[in-house]
Amino acid sequence: MNKKVNLENYQEFFNKEYLMGPNSLRLLEEMLRKYPLTAGSRVMDLGCGRGITSLFLTKEAGVTVFATDLWISATENARSFEAWGVSDMVIPVHADANDLPYAEEYFDAVVSIDAFHYFVTCKEEFKKMVLPYLKKGGVAVIAIPGLKKELTGKAAEAFMEWVGGDQKDYDSFKTRQQWLGILGRDEGYEVVMDFDLDCFEEAWEDWFQSGHEYGSKDKEFFARGMDEYLSFVGLVIRRK
Numbered sequence: 001m002n003k004k005v006n007l008e009n010y011q012e013f014f015n016k017e018y019l020m021g022p023n024s025l026r027l028l029e030e031m032l033r034k035y036p037l038t039a040g041s042r043v044m045d046l047g048c049g050r051g052i053t054s055l056f057l058t059k060e061a062g063v064t065v066f067a068t069d070l071w072i073s074a075t076e077n078a079r080s081f082e083a084w085g086v087s088d089m090v091i092p093v094h095a096d097a098n099d100l101p102y103a104e105e106y107f108d109a110v111v112s113i114d115a116f117h118y119f120v121t122c123k124e125e126f127k128k129m130v131l132p133y134l135k136k137g138g139v140a141v142i143a144i145p146g147l148k149k150e151l152t153g154k155a156a157e158a159f160m161e162w163v164g165g166d167q168k169d170y171d172s173f174k175t176r177q178q179w180l181g182i183l184g185r186d187e188g189y190e191v192v193m194d195f196d197l198d199c200f201e202e203a204w205e206d207w208f209q210s211g212h213e214y215g216s217k218d219k220e221f222f223a224r225g226m227d228e229y230l231s232f233v234g235l236v237i238r239r240k
Ligand SMILES: C[S@@+](CC[C@H](N)C(=O)[O-])C[C@H]1O[C@@H](n2cnc3c(N)ncnc32)[C@H](O)[C@@H]1O
Pocket: 018, 019, 020, 021, 023, 024, 046, 047, 048, 049, 050, 051, 052, 053, 068, 069, 070, 071, 072, 095, 096, 097, 098, 112, 113, 114, 115, 118, 119
């Protein structure tokens, strides 16, 4: 898939019932346009939430998906995949990224949209939680909420307030350069693409309009000028 998908077709999911943050389908659509996956591939959707990214992956890229999540149960996602008519192609799995139930070198790709920053904070974690499950030559396609520039002064204070004083949450927002610094060079993999996503504003706007109470809180935060700092970082990493 490298054509632009008409996201109007997915409008029914742009609400608080399915969105868990900035519109993950816009983020995924842009990632796949920039790095198309091969139809027929076996993909792990790591941190798939309510499974809309898994639906999109199978419908638009023609891949088989292991829809893996911690907070949402496999039973809940199985019901959705059945209702959406994709249960032959999308397998729901309840698992923690710290302890995945998969065979090593099993996947052509690991996709992670708005979830990676919850479990990977350093290179060792990436090498433990993602890399082993990729075939040699397989790719990790990742979109992470992050920063355009590092936070200082009043902006840093406002940001800390937004994350409720949680230092771990605060630290999970990094610039693209910081992510490149963390993941860096390695004999086991190479970063083949890195960029800030273009759909940033639209993805957030959909979240503000979703009717979710956190969406309204986030809108107020943006109104304080924080959109000047926030970004979405896109990374594509290939296992050697
Ligand atoms: C903000 S939601 C995004 C969900 C989905 N990717 C989307 O964009 O709609 C983050 C997801 O990351 C998942 N997650 C957080 N920590 C995880 C872990 N250790 N292992 C697996 N999934 C995790 C949560 O279960 C949650 O569904």
